[in-house]
Amino acid sequence: MTDFHKGLLAVNPADSDLLAALNKSGRDSFLQQEIPTRKTEAWKYTSLNALTSHEEGYGRLATNFNANELATLSNIPALDAHRLVFVNGQYSSQLSSSELSSSESSANVVRFSQANSEQQKIIADNIGSAIEQDKHLFAALNNAITNDGVLVHIGKNEQLKQNIQITHISTAQKKAFTVPARILIVLETGANATVVEHFTSTGDQQNCFINAITEAKVGANARLNHYRLQLVEENSIQIGGVYVDLDRDANYDSFQLGLGAKIVRNDINVNHNVGGSHCELKGVYLPQNKQLIDFHSNMEHKVANCTTNEVFRGIMADKSKAVFNGRIHIHPDAQKTLAELSNKNLLLSNEATINTKPELEIYADDVRCAHGATIAQLDEEARFYLQSRGISAAEADVMLSFGFINELLENLELEAVRDLIRPILAKRFGRDEELMQHIG
Amino acid sequence: MLTIKDLQASVEDKEILKGLNLDIKPGEIHAIMGPNGAGKSTLGNVLAGREDYEVSGGSAELQGTDLLELDPEERARLGVFLAFQYPVEIPGVSNLEFLKASVDSVRAAQGKEPLDSVSFLKLAREKCKAVDLDQSFLKRGVNEGFSGGEKKRNEIMQMMLLEPKLCILDETDSGLDIDALQVVAKGVNSLRDPNRSFIVVTHYQRLLDYIVPDYVHVLANGKIVKTGGKELALELEEKGYSWLEDGADNGAQ
Ligand SMILES: Nc1ncnc2c1ncn2[C@@H]1O[C@H](COP(=O)(O)OP(=O)(O)OP(=O)(O)O)[C@@H](O)[C@H]1O
Numbered sequence: 104m105t106d107f108h109k110g111l112l113a114v115n116p117a118d119s120d121l122l123a124a125l126n127k128s129g130r131d132s133f134l135q136q137e138i139p140t141r142k143t144e145a146w147k148y149t150s151l152n153a154l155t156s157h158e159e160g161y162g163r164l165a166t167n168f169n170a171n172e173l174a175t176l177s178n179i180p181a182l183d184a185h186r187l188v189f190v191n192g193q194y195s196s197q198l199s200s201s202e203l204s205s206s207e208s209s210a211n212v213v214r215f216s217q218a219n220s221e222q223q224k225i226i227a228d229n230i231g232s233a234i235e236q237d238k239h240l241f242a243a244l245n246n247a248i249t250n251d252g253v254l255v256h257i258g259k260n261e262q263l264k265q266n267i268q269i270t271h272i273s274t275a276q277k278k279a280f281t282v283p284a285r286i287l288i289v290l291e292t293g294a295n296a297t298v299v300e301h302f303t304s305t306g307d308q309q310n311c312f313i314n315a316i317t318e319a320k321v322g323a324n325a326r327l328n329h330y331r332l333q334l335v336e337e338n339s340i341q342i343g344g345v346y347v348d349l350d351r352d353a354n355y356d357s358f359q360l361g362l363g364a365k366i367v368r369n370d371i372n373v374n375h376n377v378g379g380s381h382c383e384l385k386g387v388y389l390p391q392n393k394q395l396i397d398f399h400s401n402m403e404h405k406v407a408n409c410t411t412n413e414v415f416r417g418i419m420a421d422k423s424k425a426v427f428n429g430r431i432h433i434h435p436d437a438q439k440t441l442a443e444l445s446n447k448n449l450l451l452s453n454e455a456t457i458n459t460k461p462e463l464e465i466y467a468d469d470v471r472c473a474h475g476a477t478i479a480q481l482d483e484e485a486r487f488y489l490q491s492r493g494i495s496a497a498e499a500d501v502m503l504s505f506g507f508i509n510e511l512l513e514n515l516e517l518e519a520v521r522d523l524i525r526p527i528l529a530k531r532f533g534r535d536e537e538l539m540q541h542i543g
Numbered sequence: 544m545l546t547i548k549d550l551q552a553s554v555e556d557k558e559i560l561k562g563l564n565l566d567i568k569p570g571e572i573h574a575i576m577g578p579n580g581a582g583k584s585t586l587g588n589v590l591a592g593r594e595d596y597e598v599s600g601g602s603a604e605l606q607g608t609d610l611l612e613l614d615p616e617e618r619a620r621l622g623v624f625l626a627f628q629y630p631v632e633i634p635g636v637s638n639l640e641f642l643k644a645s646v647d648s649v650r651a652a653q654g655k656e657p658l659d660s661v662s663f664l665k666l667a668r669e670k671c672k673a674v675d676l677d678q679s680f681l682k683r684g685v686n687e688g689f690s691g692g693e694k695k696r697n698e699i700m701q702m703m704l705l706e707p708k709l710c711i712l713d714e715t716d717s718g719l720d721i722d723a724l725q726v727v728a729k730g731v732n733s734l735r736d737p738n739r740s741f742i743v744v745t746h747y748q749r750l751l752d753y754i755v756p757d758y759v760h761v762l763a764n765g766k767i768v769k770t771g772g773k774e775l776a777l778e779l780e781e782k783g784y785s786w787l788e789d790g791a792d793n794g795a796q
């Protein structure tokens with residue numbers, strides 16, 4: 104066992120019978136996998152140095168926090184939600200909202216540690232099943248060290264009206280620590296739910312490594328709307344991903360936001376397993392300063408008649424860096440697949456970088472597949488148009504950068520999420536108050 | 544208002560304006576006609592300050608201020624307005640926010656406070672109505688998915704909001720249906736003022752029935768080759784450009 108492996112595994116041991124099997128298999132898988140280096144294809148552009156070279160390692164769990172000070176951070180204003188809030192990985196009943204409104208009869212939203220026997224069975228039956236942990240080091244790690252999590256289980260044909268918000272807040276700690284966050288979403292046939300994952304942190308120095316894995320099993324004809332908003336501070340590290348299994352005619356509709364940090368890496372894997380399913384994946388990333396953000400998406404079209412529409416946009420400022428790798432894998436049986444992938448990037452500085460790579464692997468002949476990746480500067484013609492109306496070049500640039508991202512936000516179903524994000528974007532682009540007046 | 548002397552401009556080393564002279568007094572409307580590719584849009588773009596065009600000689604002054612030295616936004620703040628032949632689409636930037644940014648900048652240059660959002664919205668709605676655009680256009684991206692005619696109305700709406708001194712309309716009538724043409728003409732006429740001047744670039748005499756010009760110029764091969772009253776437009780409609788000495792062989796190449 105290397106120091107790297109030892110360090111990451113050294114969190115408080117789970118004493119949960121429910122997760123014992125998962126922990127064990129995760130540990131075995133994790134130990135068998137090598138530490139990624141620059142030569143590892145999936146990690147070519149993303150160095151784990153900041154994680155692996157940290158003197159104290161990222162083992163221990165942090166404890167102390169003052170919930171009172173965190174209330175505004177945990178809140179998404181105007182979002183009608185059943186809210187679960189974790190601070191440094193620990194559940195805070197004070198910050199969380201009470202039970203789901205009672206009309207939602209067949210919905211279970213419960214922490215693993217509080218699950219009743221029926222819920223435990225759902226967890227045991229599903230957890231880990233959407234993840235190929237031998238190929239995903241940090242999912243294996245999460246399997247190994249997770250000691251609690253949230254189950255979202257929606258019964259047959261239930262249309263959950265209230266949104267579910269799961270927020271992770273990290274606070275400044277003297278010592279480095281790991282937060283293994285885990286969500287298991289199980290939608291039965293015809294069920295419908297909206298889950299908003301929200302990662303945020305206090306403004307000061309962070310020593311937090313968030314290892315967050317979300318697994319979703321979307322049943323026949325079911326629909327999951329999933330938002331994943333990463334708004335952590337500069338010095339955090341966040342590595343994890345989303346693993347989705349789609350049953351017949353299932354829908355997965357997702358929006359990902361990443362602002363970047365010391366390292367942010369997200370693996371998004373969607374398996375079209377049965378047929379007729381649709382995945383709508385949208386995302387934006389906006390690193391600045393020396394931040395890094397890396398999205399690796401992988402759409403597995405295993406069967407016929409499924410569709411994927413994936414759109415990612417990024418704006419890189421200062422000396423920041425982004426990586427986007429969009430893989431679409433169309434298996435031999437996946438005839439009549441319709442898959443589209445678009446990735447557009449804007450570089451705001453000479454020193455910013457983007458590595459973007461669409462990866463199409465097509466083994467069926469009757470498919471429609473399109474992909475495009477572009478790296479561009481702001482549109483000169485649009486800038487001139489704004490200037491010709493009296494708007495300064497600087498403000499025009501701010502408005503155009505904002506517009507580039509805003510285009511994707513306009514179609515978000517949850518207005519509360521849009522309202523949360525827009526001012527953050529405005530601050531990113533218009534670092535000067537003067538320039539922010541006409542965006543957001 | 545506007546004095547252009549011996550203006551020469553080129554794009555990508557191709558000479559387009561070849562010594563153009565034009566003098567426009569306050570309150571006047573000047574129509575500019577001429578063959579495709581003659582340089583009409585180039586003139587508008589050079590006056591508005593587009594960087595792609597290199598001015599290699601001559602001058603252009605707005606009320607004594609050298610325009611050619613100024614950034615596009617400074618020209619706009621001084622009162623230059625170009626209604627584009629092909630207005631650009633800017634998805635993601637809301638039309639309303641754009642209009643507000645524009646009006647705020649121009650007002651600031653005039654030493655006026657920005658309008659509060661409520662008053663501005665009211666004003667913008669009024670102008671929408673004046674050009675017969677539904678209010679929903681305020682919420683959409685700038686020109687995003689607008690039809691050709693809707694884009695042109697949006698240009699006129701901006702002109703009405705900004706109340707510029709010099710309005711340059713580059714083929715604002717092209718692609719408009721008859722009703723829209725009247726809407727545009729009404730907009731322009733409502734702005735007619737002894738202290739405001741217009742350059743109206745058009746291919747069709749018909750527009751000039753609604754917006755009656757003081758002068759009609761023919762721009763061909765980078766120069767004004769003929770100037771006359773509004774009856775010149777009728778003559779051109781009938782005879783084309785070939786009878787004009789310079790337009791004959793140097794027109795659209
Ligand atoms: N950006 C550019 N790059 C290359 N050539 C250009 C550019 N802009 C204009 N030109 C050329 O300059 C010439 C004049 O163009 P301009 O658009 O000014 O003509 P116009 O008189 O407005 O014609 P139209 O009546 O067709 O609108 C044309 O030959 C055109 O192709």
Ligand SMILES: [Mg+2]
Pocket residue numbers: 583584585628713714
């Ligand atoms: Mg033209």
